[in-house]
Amino acid sequence: MDQKSRCKSMKISYNCNMKYFSNITAISELSESEGVFTTAQAARMGISRDALAHSCRAGRLERICHGAYRMSGTQRRDTDELNALWKLTNPSLCAWERKRQWDGIAVSGTTAANLQQMGDFYLSPYRMTAPMRINTRNESLSFAKREIAEQDIVWLDGLPVTKPERTLVDLCLDCEDPSLIIDAYHDALGRGLDIQRLRGLVEENSKTAKRRELMAPLLMVLNG
Template structure:
């Protein structure tokens, strides 16, 4: 196959998938592994992770690792054909979702995704969690499905993430108008005992307990002005 023909076939994917294409998508389009390897050697593509390639002319975003990991969950299916809640795929979640939302400073280079059924990954840099998400639990960031700020906070609480880290994420999420503090207080109650708050189901008490670790209160945070929408 001519290089120009192969590049044209692959551009149907890279133009709509953040500059990325999987080896299975390439094969389905008629570009075999030998040709893909030749394109890589010629400098047209870089291998991002096993089975995922990026066009060298594509803009590299901070979400590239998450994009590549998400594509590999259902490697043959084009991104534009996948529903928000994909039975064979997943959603960026937990610390990875917090990072994409620009919340907190959790230190973990692994990409975390939540899938509707139990799955495993051979990639040590990918962690798969299992949970049934609702549409209200998911948003999109540049076309990539990501758990909402609220769901992300709940997931991190469920993992017993350090209280001060969670408090910072909560503060930044409220200030960015990604979550309402009254809604948060209603939803986080089930995690109170995990953080030593001896008032089961009291989300308000847990919220005050967490925010106290960074020197603020829920009342103070609730008074912060909502930023103007762009």
């Protein structure tokens, strides 16, 4: 190999190494900021799909689900998959951007109840609520099309979760077991449940005979 070819080869190698270390730095920064992050978030930082795939093969990244990752060696949380699925509902935006401008997509129902230790509900299958219809092929996730006011959510582990009052109403709308809903009510009551807000939400969602029937567990404890 002549001098010119060697120089060109060294330059290519140098550029590849610089890009390699640049990707590692960017991935680390994104992980530190977001924890679980998406392919679209990575793309905003100039990290390609190939770079993500290479980091997975090298053991630096773990793929949580299609389009979502976390750094290997970081502390795992029970909510990592849930966090990934929520972020994938608007994959290019960071959590702080969505927190700044509420988009109406929240963790709700049985999943919200589990996160807030209300009743005997499982974390998954995951339940979310959105103002628009969202279809998913993921069997561990379902969506309800409902409007959730920003005042009715609380941020837990980087996730927008319906507050206990809204969670109880959604459990009724989702036709969960009335006895479990009542148990959840009593658990929330012991932790400062806002009865006035709950009454308002129940009233808003009891304007038809069908809705009043769904709200029966809460109407019973509130009027009992």
